[in-house]
Amino acid sequence: MAGTAGPVWGRREQQDFRSRVRGTLLGAAVGDALGAPVDGLDLDTIRRTHGAEGLTDLAPAYGRRGAVTHHTQLTLFTVDGLIRAQVRRDTGAWHPPTDLHRAYLRWATTQRDWGPDERRKEDGWLAREEWLYARRDPARPLLLGLGDATMGTLDAPKNPGEAGPEAAARSAPFGLLVGWDPQLVAQLAVECAAQTHGHPVAYLAAGAYAVVVHALARGDSLDTAVQRTLALLAARPGHQPVTDALQRALGAVRQGMPGPDRVTELLGNATAEGLLSAAVYCALVGEDVRHGLCLAVNHGGPSAAAGALTGGLLGALHGETALPPAWLAELEGRPTILELADDFAMEMTQGPALHTPATSSPAWLTRYPRGA
Template structure:
């Protein structure tokens, strides 16, 4: 199995494939559960949450967007990140290999769902994810995401979109970069940063996304979260403008050592509206989690961006422990569960068995219908 960006992954054992698929499923579904747990209390203060739901805060889904278990733009954009990464691998058959471009095209397709009312208004060859009607719903998307994708110009690290923005809208969608099995962490870091700069051009906006992807990458490879955090810190050190992100991660590590986890200790790390705070809060909750349920409830019960911090914590714990650690009662009621699971399996299959699905000379028509080779769909 190779460890360089973009190289074909080969010689996967069956056990390794099963382990990777379980972690991909866990990360995507876990992030969606955390997102949905926080969706109904996203703009409430901690005092208001406790007044409405008791001294321990929410313990279950709260109705949002007309239902329980509803996901937000965090999960929507995460799924389109996955779609873009699959298409990057499929398009490589044409001789093209620039994953940031494919992810940008996926984000443009997500932006179109925020304006179109149903899939029938899209081109018939757009691909599988674009045909999922439940995704055609506005779930409080951030202005930087919408503004950065308002036209076709792709932001880059050299010329980023929204250079003053460091909201959490890039970090909350970046777990899939960490699920790129076999990639070197340095390449994971850079690709996540490149794709974050397409909407969030402040260094803290894209470096927090890159650091998060590296921590997910460590978890997805069976390493500890602590090891992933320290690897992210080492990679951050060579990037200009890393100080806020580095400081936030160090604060999260310090908070772990300060005593039992509480909502007040979590709030000492921030509110999660900006990228480095959301990163620190999600990482802290994952580090101190006794189990998936404990970590997710800690991550959403605070007076800030509860769905984003819940999503980040869920991504991390799901990648670390796999799908069987997900609380069944929350999984059963999760919006879009079947589609998220299907996309997760497609992603894992592409990364581990893609060579059996498509090649320059011969490809599965079903697979190319799901993930077309066309750059713009």
């Protein structure tokens, strides 16, 4: 892919970018963890269990408070794949969808094996994190799409009838490629979504979400980010359902007090474009990050995905310091998420100091091998 030259990074710009990268990844994970205990429960059940206001704090899921689901797992492997793509560029090989597919296959291994295989040095450090070897109700299209080594493409997508939100929910990291043109960000997110979710609604929602995050990470307001995304979507075949969903989110902001009924209406049948619409709405109307995330998870739909999508937007918009500290303190995998976020920020701002075709940091290549 051409046209990916990055910006000039001063110290202030690097610090802002790192805060937004951390905010995006931690925000998506916190939203995922907040929604996990009530995922798929109807609103009456949520209120009977957690009170009249619904869920307003982390609650136990998978045996602990702050547990994340497969959405966060796959988001982390998305980041890993993007770093690996940059590192492999030194070899003359430059096809990021292939590097992302290899990363997603490493995630699929965590869903089958009991723990990491220390002999597989080419897997890099993330695949050796033992806490990731936990099955957190991964959606069937993910396991089917990554069940063999064949990579789905736009011409031959995996699961062409699947329109669920799982591909979008792992796509925030594409938006953190702030040196890329938005069209390229959208294209990469779309191509990688088609590896598991081949319905146009699913892969275009993933592309649209990545472009919204991209604009936020560059400093735009959320409203401006959505408008930019709508303009970009207009040239894409099959865009209308996703375009309509984003426009419904903008329109809903002016329709009275936010609440579960409004979110449920935007969710529709809980396919990808509905989740995207609800997430944008919750991020727009939330009084703060906590309020926006609580609004995103209190409904009868896929609360973990809605929380993850909303959290990624709010984190990219406000940076890490806006996230609720008490929730971060209990978040599963927080040290890993922070380490990966900082590695991503360092790679994107200082990559040439870490590796070139002629010379490279051995420690960096151990973490992010140029192999598979």
